[in-house]
Amino acid sequence: MVRSGLALTLALCVGWAAAHVARAETVRLKNGNIITGDVLAEKAEWVVLDLGYTVLQVPREQVAAVVEEAAAAPAAVEPAAEGTLYRQARLKPRTVKELVADFGEGLVKVRTPQGVGSGFFINDQGHVITNAHVIQGETQITVNMFVKRGETFTIRQVKDVQIVAVNPVVDLALLITEAGCPDSDRDGIPNDADDDNDNDGVPNAKDAFPLEREETADVDGDRIGDSLDADIDADGKADDLNRNGVPDNEETDWDADGVPNAHAIPWDAFPRDPKEWRDTDGDGIGDNADPDDDGDGYTDEQEKAAGTDPLDPLSFPAR
16 A cells, blocks of 8 residues: 555645635625625525535625626536546536436445545546545455446445555545446446446547436536426527427426426436436437346347246346
8 A cells, every 4th residue: 555645635636626616706885894605595684604614694784785606607527637646627516406317426434444535536537535534544446436326326346446646634544446447338348448437429538428328418517407498598598499488487397298307306318308207227229119127138039938927127137
């Protein structure tokens, strides 16, 4: 094992990126002072701000104005230079659902014989950041990865994880997984070498959601995929793509196939396609067109003939 101060550098870089995620707002007080932070709520009696290390309630009668700073346009993520461990970008605030969709597969659970901790991938080569106290002095480390399959996540366990660097001062550690980069679409090609990580037919470089099979485009950049976005061009007017005279945001079933867009579970995996609504194995091919709905290697016809369930990957014909 090689231990160094590398984690300190990573801590500074990660801290810089985190500091640029939120958009600050300025509260101008009547006495001339200003307070900058994230406004959590504006009520009749109070203005509530998140200052990072504490939450502050400012009496409304002391507030002259609340000025929202213009949000900087999110910068594109530039490819990491050769020899570096991570990439960085300036991100705009997002909902938890959006963050899970984009970054859920980047999170991991780190296990040792003495306890459990969390961590996250920082690149495509399998490097993971976790807390130093989780792995300090440990020699048996396991990482549980969360691989997205359709609308759910499955667990993939990686053993024999090695410690690259530890910095107890900032309580950070750098790990490397023997298995290397995950293979999101399970096509045998790891993500760092796969041009289409979600196997939806759209290359990663052109895919607004490279890990989401049901979404490929985001014309207005609002992090809502065009398949589910009721205002694709962000002009403030609801779209009517099916041209039935009813705005899309007032419809629960855009393609009139009897399966709701997203108002019930399970929802329509193909809300604009009246011929498809389910994608059991999450391969981007609707069940009606997919010869192997559950992705177990046996066609639906073979499973029906054998009396097994074509929608259950654990039910298949005996060899």
